Amino acid sequence: xxxxxxxxxxxxxxxxxxxxxxxxxxxxxxxxxxxxxxxxxxxxxxxxxxxxxxxxxxxxxxxxxxxxxxxxxxxxxxxxxxxxxxxxxxxxxxxxxxxxxxxxxxxxxxxxxxxxxxxxxxxxxxxxxxxxxxxxxxxxxxxxxxxxxxxxxxxxxxxxxxxxxxxxxxxxxxxxxxxxxxxxxxxxxxxxxxxxxxxxxxxxxxxxxxxxxxxxxxxxxxxxxxxxxxxxxxxxxxxxxxxxxxxxxxxxxxxxxxxxxxxxxxxxxxxxxxxxxxxxxxxxxxxxxxxxxxxxxxxxxxxxxxxxxxxxxxxxxxxxxxxxxxxxxxxxxxxxxxxxxxxxxxxxxxxxxxxxxxxxxxxxxxxxxxxxxxxxxxxxxxxxxxxxxxxxxxxxxxxxxxxxxxxxxxxxxxxxxxxxxxxxxxxxxxxxxxxxxxxxxxxxxxxxxxxxxxxxxxxxxxxxxxxxxxxxxxxxxxxxxxxxxxxxxxxxxxxxxxxxxxxxxxxxxxxxxxxxxxxxxxxxxxxxxxxxxxxxxxxxxxxxxxxxxxxxxxxxxxxxxxxxxxxxxxxxxxxxxxxxxxx
Amino acid sequence: xxxxxxxxxxxxxxxxxxxxxxxxxxxxxxxxxxxxxxxxxxxxxxxxxxxxxxxxxxxxxxxxxxxxxxxxxxxxxxxxxxxxxxxxxxxxxxxxxxxxxxxxxxxxxxxxxxxxxxxxxxxxxxxxxxxxxxxxxxxxxxxxxxxxxxxxxxxxxxxxxxxxxxxxxxxxxx
Ligand SMILES: Cc1ncc(C[n+]2csc(CCOP(=O)(O)OP(=O)(O)O)c2C)c(N)n1
Numbered sequence: 001x002x003x004x005x006x007x008x009x010x011x012x013x014x015x016x017x018x019x020x021x022x023x024x025x026x027x028x029x030x031x032x033x034x035x036x037x038x039x040x041x042x043x044x045x046x047x048x049x050x051x052x053x054x055x056x057x058x059x060x061x062x063x064x065x066x067x068x069x070x071x072x073x074x075x076x077x078x079x080x081x082x083x084x085x086x087x088x089x090x091x092x093x094x095x096x097x098x099x100x101x102x103x104x105x106x107x108x109x110x111x112x113x114x115x116x117x118x119x120x121x122x123x124x125x126x127x128x129x130x131x132x133x134x135x136x137x138x139x140x141x142x143x144x145x146x147x148x149x150x151x152x153x154x155x156x157x158x159x160x161x162x163x164x165x166x167x168x169x170x171x172x173x174x175x176x177x178x179x180x181x182x183x184x185x186x187x188x189x190x191x192x193x194x195x196x197x198x199x200x201x202x203x204x205x206x207x208x209x210x211x212x213x214x215x216x217x218x219x220x221x222x223x224x225x226x227x228x229x230x231x232x233x234x235x236x237x238x239x240x241x242x243x244x245x246x247x248x249x250x251x252x253x254x255x256x257x258x259x260x261x262x263x264x265x266x267x268x269x270x271x272x273x274x275x276x277x278x279x280x281x282x283x284x285x286x287x288x289x290x291x292x293x294x295x296x297x298x299x300x301x302x303x304x305x306x307x308x309x310x311x312x313x314x315x316x317x318x319x320x321x322x323x324x325x326x327x328x329x330x331x332x333x334x335x336x337x338x339x340x341x342x343x344x345x346x347x348x349x350x351x352x353x354x355x356x357x358x359x360x361x362x363x364x365x366x367x368x369x370x371x372x373x374x375x376x377x378x379x380x381x382x383x384x385x386x387x388x389x390x391x392x393x394x395x396x397x398x399x400x401x402x403x404x405x406x407x408x409x410x411x412x413x414x415x416x417x418x419x420x421x422x423x424x425x426x427x428x429x430x431x432x433x434x435x436x437x438x439x440x441x442x443x444x445x446x447x448x449x450x451x452x453x454x455x456x457x458x459x460x461x462x463x464x465x466x467x468x469x470x471x472x473x474x475x476x477x478x479x480x481x482x483x484x485x486x487x488x489x490x491x492x493x494x495x496x497x498x499x500x501x502x503x504x505x506x507x508x509x510x511x512x513x514x515x516x517x518x519x520x521x522x523x524x525x526x527x528x529x530x531x532x533x534x535x536x537x538x539x540x541x542x543x544x545x546x547x548x549x550x551x552x553x554x555x556x557x558x559x560x561x562x563x564x565x566x567x568x569x570x571x572x573x574x575x576x577x578x579x580x581x582x583x
Numbered sequence: 584x585x586x587x588x589x590x591x592x593x594x595x596x597x598x599x600x601x602x603x604x605x606x607x608x609x610x611x612x613x614x615x616x617x618x619x620x621x622x623x624x625x626x627x628x629x630x631x632x633x634x635x636x637x638x639x640x641x642x643x644x645x646x647x648x649x650x651x652x653x654x655x656x657x658x659x660x661x662x663x664x665x666x667x668x669x670x671x672x673x674x675x676x677x678x679x680x681x682x683x684x685x686x687x688x689x690x691x692x693x694x695x696x697x698x699x700x701x702x703x704x705x706x707x708x709x710x711x712x713x714x715x716x717x718x719x720x721x722x723x724x725x726x727x728x729x730x731x732x733x734x735x736x737x738x739x740x741x742x743x744x745x746x747x748x749x750x751x752x753x754x755x756x757x
Contacts, residue, residue, distance in 0.1 A: 328657035
């Protein structure tokens with residue numbers, strides 16, 4: 001079972017391209033900026049400090065890179081992450097040594113879990129002080145090793161340019177992920193030459209793109225003969241930009257499509273083939289279709305435990321085809337019959353081409369029956385705002401065209417369920433790590449990346465407070481971001497589990513007493529603050545908020561406090577053992 | 584011991600992996616981190632330069648069911664600095680480990696110990712009135728057996744290199 005990643009070790013081609021005459025010498029900091037300009041980096045989320053002052057000095061005269069001064073390095077990494085998810089380009093972060101670096105850890109781990117391309121530059125103490133417990137020294141390469149796709153400590157300024165280019169290449173190719181580059185201060189001050197090398201090739205790193213043709217033929221045959229096929233699309237369908245191929249295939253073959261949380265928007269939810277999201281808080285019909293299907297086509301999804309439920313009850317009757325760019329995702333949690341390692345964007349059309357439309361009218365009848373009998377519910381109320389309605393209203397007021405960025409908790413699941421996602425890169429959420437505090441800064445990053453699209457952050461009163469200080473950044477840069485707080489005065493998702501599984505013992509999950517006045521808080525930063533306590537006010541607030549275009553708006557929606565999020569697959573249950581709710 | 588999660592029951596097997604990787608400590612740490620971070624086992628590991636001076640050859644012996652070994656392979660391959668992973672277990676391969684064993688050897692038992700050493704083609708490399716230090720090479724089983732034989736005499740210290748291994752060039756099939 002030898003797995004050769006590459007044959008030849010001496011194929012490193014580094015084409016030097018003739019560029020305009022350069023200043024003969026520049027220092028490492030200037031080289032960094034020069035290289036970032038060359039690879040079209042337009043935005044950096046950063047925070048200065050001693051070790052990176054040479055870089056900040058070099059930035060002072062640069063106008064084609066927008067440096068955004070965030071207020072905390074964690075938020076900076078989330079912002080870069082949101083920028084990357086919204087644009088498809090790598091997010092770039094610049095922080096100082098020691099605490100600057102350690103503050104990025106949560107954001108890097110969040111990006112790593114969801115395969116988000118990001119390059120983080122950290123300052124480091126000068127090379128001769130490394131290991132001395134010098135002021136603001138931290139072994140950030142060691143700390144981030146398990147949460148980066150790759151990382152570098154630059155020890156020779158002559159390698160700096162190569163390392164920077166490699167970092168972007170690694171972050172954006174294959175299964176994307178965060179890469180960290182640690183820059184000792186002396187590297188930034190040392191003179192060096194800019195070479196403008198263009199082509200980066202790492203002999204030991206060659207991700208597979210084309211799927212294996214025999215496997216593709218087998219998959220097509222299986223799908224052609226299927227009686228109850230299902231396509232299960234994950235984050236890979238979005239990251240791999242395969243939404244057009246996926247939509248074309250599902251429409252032509254008329255096969256139902258369910259998406260994961262990360263896959264939302266990868267297939268338009270208003271198409272008849274959509275059965276919505278599956279998993280712990282997925283739709284009844286998606287989870288039933290997963291349980292009953294006979295052929296499952298997994299597209300850039302990783303059979304996460306929040307999706308599969310109890311493994312022995314997961315899609316027990318199906319033959320499984322799994323396309324993924326990362327071989328280690330295949331067969332990790334669930335055995336697969338036809339593994340296909342490759343780029344989903346290339347493999348899907350290849351399968352589509354060889355598949356004949358299966359006869360599945362009975363299957364559709366069953367699915368339609370499930371849809372009719374078990375729709376997602378929006379409970380009605382005249383005087384309190386039901387959280388589900390809050391999401392539907394936001395969907396309505398934005399015509400389903402916003403980039404929706406969520407935090408983590410009940411509101412995240414309701415946002416996934418009740419907003420209609422028809423466009424890719426339009427639902428941004430920390431799926432893998434489930435990082436509270438992610439939503440607002442990620443929305444900020446998305447707004448910087450896509451200034452022409454409306455961006456709405458849907459967050460909880462708990463999670464918003466984790467990174468609320470970024471209101472300063474949003475106000476400073478006049479970002480017309482809409483922040484909708486689903487304010488249930490508690491850590492809703494925790495409260496829900498305590499209600500259902502811990503005998504209503506609400507241990508440390510109620511926030512009411514300490515919660516700030518979010519309207520005043522917003523106003524104190526110079527943002528607009530609005531509040532709604534009933535459905536009528538909610539309409540007014542949304543109407544007003546949508547017309548503000550020069551600064552952030554914080555909407556404090558005081559919702560029903562005891563609402564639970566359903567359907568729900570309890571931990572340890574199989575997907576078809578959903579709990580459907582109170583009534 | 585980590586068990587595969589997908590419900591299949593498979594027998595645990597010993598595997599010898601030969602990993603070719605850029606010669607740098609970050610790469611070595613990443614390799615070890617895969618094992619500690621993901622709950623895989625290392626029975627032995629050896630690290631040294633290979634044919635090219637900028638590449639190291641790491642030999643890892645591990646165990647686990649088929650699914651776990653497959654994950655180990657895939658996870659190692661994901662490391663950017665890893666050039667190649669060979670699971671030698673599926674090939675014919677040669678494997679050697681070197682061990683230095685310090686054993687209590689009073690005058691009356693010294694010749695008995697040396698006889699055992701001879702059977703294992705081991706060499707005495709240090710001698711004192713109370714102790715012998717013996718060098719033995721062989722595959723893991725042989726080294727284990729030799730240590731087992733010396734145990735009753737009182738083994739006081741052991742240093743083992745861990746296995747190093749290479750694929751056999753000619754496996755007898757013509
Ligand atoms: C950093 C972090 N700490 C703790 C958790 C555990 N956790 C998951 S959901 C949740 C409650 C979130 O409450 P809130 O932000 O008010 O959102 P709600 O569930 O009420 O919509 C908590 C504490 C987490 N996901 N992330």
